[in-house]
Amino acid sequence: MLKKLIPIFIFIAIVALIFVSLSKKEQMVSVYKGNLEQKPLDLNLHHLQDPQCKMIIDDISHSAQVASKSGKTWVFDDVGCMILWLKDKKLDHAKMWVWAKDKNSWIDATKAWYSINEATPMRHGFGAYGMKKDGYINFNQMKNRVLRGEDLTNPIIRKKVLGI
Secondary structure, eight states: OHHHHHHHHHHHHHHHHHHHHHHHSOOOBSOBOOOTTOOOOOOOTTSBBOTTTOOBOOOSTTOEEEEOTTSOEEEESSHHHHHHHHTTOOOTTOEEEEEETTTTEEEEGGGOEEESOOOOTTSOOOEEESSOOTTOBOHHHHHHHHHHTOSTTSHHHHHHHHOO
16 A cells, blocks of 8 residues: 555655746746836846736847836836837836937936837837937837837838838
8 A cells, every 4th residue: 555655655746846946946027116216227137028028138238118106117128019018008107218229328218319220129120329310210209100010010111121
């Protein structure tokens, strides 16, 4: 009788070990809490998940953040994901931050200038900059283009902008 129970106990022990090891792994973060100052956060790359596209954020160069008045902060791998995610949200007094490639720092997304032809993680094509250059567009123009599908995710726009 005891010989028949030993394999069952071994199986239960193995299953328990698997669950314990999985619970100790770092889980992906899709929202930070406690950012009541609504400041841009230092990012822990490879452990953040974009709430719009669900991609893991591995690079800061095209990322964006939304900080709500309640202290929640969401991080995006592509500014286009941020715009699409915000489309149906009611976040009064939220602050938006983008990584400015020319400044190597976070800046107010509404004050940034956007290039329209960059290779971004989700292929929207908008790179954020602190200084305006020829061909760059402002936040509202970028936002409207994303919401209308007039970005590099659209093959017609991609061909027009990149010649591909």
